[in-house]
């Protein structure tokens with residue numbers, strides 16, 4: 001998948017200016033860059049939120065074939081975790097899955113009573129079990145402890161083993177392998193798309 005000659009502005013503010021970006025199929029693709037550089041904007045464009053995707057987006061699945069967990073997603077506070085899993089099963093095609101221990105522990109808790117980290121883990125988990133072609137996560141490990149952040153990345157890698165493509169924004173570099181594809185947003189005109197091994201020596205943070 002690739003985006004050619006990509007430009008995006010908010011009013012007079014230029015976020016992307018004629019850049020090319022490459023994504024690897026069936027792999028983890030990490031979008032890196034400083035706060036405010038445009039990572040979430042790029043994800044919204046890929047997921048076609050509010051029709052933001054232009055015709056220079058090549059090879060991406062249709063919006064209804066994409067699972068997208070943005071930073072603001074939530075559920076009704078009165079639903080228990082079990083209700084939510086049931087609801088998602090009715091609403092979407094679901095990949096066969098085993099309920100992980102971290103989710104089993106909170107099955108009967110209402111969404112509104114979960115901790116911030118537990119909510120995030122649940123939201124990430126749900127987005128990994130719905131059957132889509134492309135999975136997009138905006139800072140999935142935000143507020144999640146180190147052990148469970150590692151587990152979340154195991155779920156993502158299992159998706160790629162099933163032939164799925166995953167795109168993730170993150171500020172934490174610990175879960176990136178040298179062979180993973182990285183899209184490093186340096187500034188509106190400068191983007192590096194390559195293996196993490198090749199990109200990391202040129203990253204400024």
Ligand SMILES: Nc1ncnc2c1ncn2[C@@H]1O[C@H](COP(=O)(O)OP(=O)(O)OP(=O)(O)O)[C@@H](O)[C@H]1O
Nearest residue numbers: 010011013015033034035036037038039040041042
């Ligand atoms: N709807 C909007 N209208 C105007 N400016 C916006 C809008 N949404 C985002 N921006 C601006 O565009 C820039 C890119 O925002 P974006 O959320 O894509 O950054 P980001 O790289 O995801 O940042 P972070 O790492 O802090 O989450 C920011 O400077 C932000 O203030």
